[in-house]
Amino acid sequence: MTTNTKSKELFARAQRSIPGGVNSPVRAFKSVGGTPIFMERARGAYMYDADGNRYIDYINSWGPMILGHAYEPVVKAVQEKAMQSTSFGAPTELEIEMAELIISMAPNVDMVRMVSSGTEACMSALRLARGYTGRNKFIKFEGCYHGHADAFLVKAGSGVATFNIQTIPGVTAGVSIDTLTAPYNDLESVQKLVNEHSGTIAAIFVEPVAGNMGCIPPEPGFLEGLRKICDQEGIVLVFDEVMTGFRLAPGGAQERLGVNADLVTYGKVIGGGLPVGAFGGKKEIMQHIAPLGNVYQAGTLSGNPIAMIAGYTMLKTLKDNPGIYKELDEKTEYLHKGLEGALSGCGSPFVINRFGSMLSVHFSDKPVNNFAAAASANNNLFNQFFHAMLNSGIYLPPSAFETWFISAALSKEDIDETIEVAGKALNPSR
Numbered sequence: 001m002t003t004n005t006k007s008k009e010l011f012a013r014a015q016r017s018i019p020g021g022v023n024s025p026v027r028a029f030k031s032v033g034g035t036p037i038f039m040e041r042a043r044g045a046y047m048y049d050a051d052g053n054r055y056i057d058y059i060n061s062w063g064p065m066i067l068g069h070a071y072e073p074v075v076k077a078v079q080e081k082a083m084q085s086t087s088f089g090a091p092t093e094l095e096i097e098m099a100e101l102i103i104s105m106a107p108n109v110d111m112v113r114m115v116s117s118g119t120e121a122c123m124s125a126l127r128l129a130r131g132y133t134g135r136n137k138f139i140k141f142e143g144c145y146h147g148h149a150d151a152f153l154v155k156a157g158s159g160v161a162t163f164n165i166q167t168i169p170g171v172t173a174g175v176s177i178d179t180l181t182a183p184y185n186d187l188e189s190v191q192k193l194v195n196e197h198s199g200t201i202a203a204i205f206v207e208p209v210a211g212n213m214g215c216i217p218p219e220p221g222f223l224e225g226l227r228k229i230c231d232q233e234g235i236v237l238v239f240d241e242v243m244t245g246f247r248l249a250p251g252g253a254q255e256r257l258g259v260n261a262d263l264v265t266y267g268k269v270i271g272g273g274l275p276v277g278a279f280g281g282k283k284e285i286m287q288h289i290a291p292l293g294n295v296y297q298a299g300t301l302s303g304n305p306i307a308m309i310a311g312y313t314m315l316k317t318l319k320d321n322p323g324i325y326k327e328l329d330e331k332t333e334y335l336h337k338g339l340e341g342a343l344s345g346c347g348s349p350f351v352i353n354r355f356g357s358m359l360s361v362h363f364s365d366k367p368v369n370n371f372a373a374a375a376s377a378n379n380n381l382f383n384q385f386f387h388a389m390l391n392s393g394i395y396l397p398p399s400a401f402e403t404w405f406i407s408a409a410l411s412k413e414d415i416d417e418t419i420e421v422a423g424k425a426l427n428p429s430r
């Protein structure tokens with residue numbers, strides 16, 4: 001059992017100056033209950049909290065720490081770069097190198113624009129798709145998260161689902177009316193929406209592997225079907241690869257699943273732990289962005305040199321060492337198999353979904369292939385599981401609607417320890 005005296009003190013203090021004590025809602029542990037753990041430092045597979053407890057990390061900063069924490073080449077590159085100024089507000093050669101590297105790794109990306117978060121990337125891609133097509137509406141899927149821009153906060157999964165927020169105060173009906181939603185993995189619903197709103201849909205936004213309702217892979221034919229509908233109707237197909245980009249393969253979900261998107265959004269891994277996002281795609285579409293075109297988009301710190309060198313170093317490492325992806329897959333599969341065994345005696349049915357180095361556990365007796373299925377699982381049991389794991393030094397995402405992210409820094413011994421703890425988590429007598 002860990003003690004959290006300092007985290008408790010810090011949380012009490014944080015709540016006086018920061019709304020809810022956190023700068024992003026899911027960190028507050030509201031759905032799982034209890035006190036959020038305040039972190040002090042991390043290295044490789046481990047995070048250390050303010051009380052000195054060590055945790056094996058299965059969040060990895062929600063994805064960016066794919067090679068583990070404080071990955072030395074990234075840290076060194078950032079230190080060196082910082083000496084040459086932390087920001088110019090003028091173009092640099094490094095930005096070209098970053099763009100060229102992304103284009104060399106990602107399929108169907110002729111041009112790319114850097115931003116500072118996944119939210120910005122998705123928001124900008126939506127504006128671009130609308131500007132390019134001259135249409136207003138778009139389709140997203142229930143339980144998919146595309147950042148917190150107004151238009152996307154309809155059935156937005158993850159944080160929003162965790163807090164059971166249905167409509168968002170501050171988002172006007174005028175904005176939401178252009179957001180159409182369909183169940184994930186349900187092509188028929190998409191076709192129906194497209195028929196009903198013929199000629200008015202600018203884009204279909206999709207997480208090619210959903211990660212914000214737990215991990216939900218696309219069923220065979222789903223993404224291919226979206227591609228076909230978009231081709232038939234002149235709709236821009238946007239893959240939100242903020243989670244999957246550079247995680248599932250050097251070329252992300254597009255490469256791994258063999259389906260082409262028109263626009264792609266990136267975040268998380270692309271910044272190596274610094275605030276970076278990007279959106280890119282075909283030149284024919286991207287050339288509508290200002291200053292080349294009339295669709296306005298900008299950022300004071302976009303392409304920031306520290307952020308770029310961190311992201312560049314991370315992506316270059318992944319590009320030069322594609323064996324990392326096989327290693328990540330094998331580690332995640334090993335964890336998956338181990339958890340299957342460990343949870344078999346837990347007294348509840350459960351479903352483990354996995355794709356590449358993304359995994360999640362739902363306590364459910366039915367397949368979890370869309371948001372409704374994820375929401376109907378026994379999420380109270382997940383919360384119990386979460387706390388039992390946390391108490392034994394295993395840091396899982398604090399919500400059943402979040403995906404676990406596996407890092408290459410995890411050793412077989414770390415995973416074995418995780419499996420052993422999981423076997424006892426819901427079965428203290430074992």
Ligand SMILES: *Cc1c(COP(=O)(O)O)cnc(C)c1O
Nearest residue numbers: 117118119145146147242243267
């Ligand atoms: C995290 C996430 C975002 C938002 O990125 P931020 O950097 O948090 O703004 C968008 N889309 C997906 C799929 C994500 O997982």
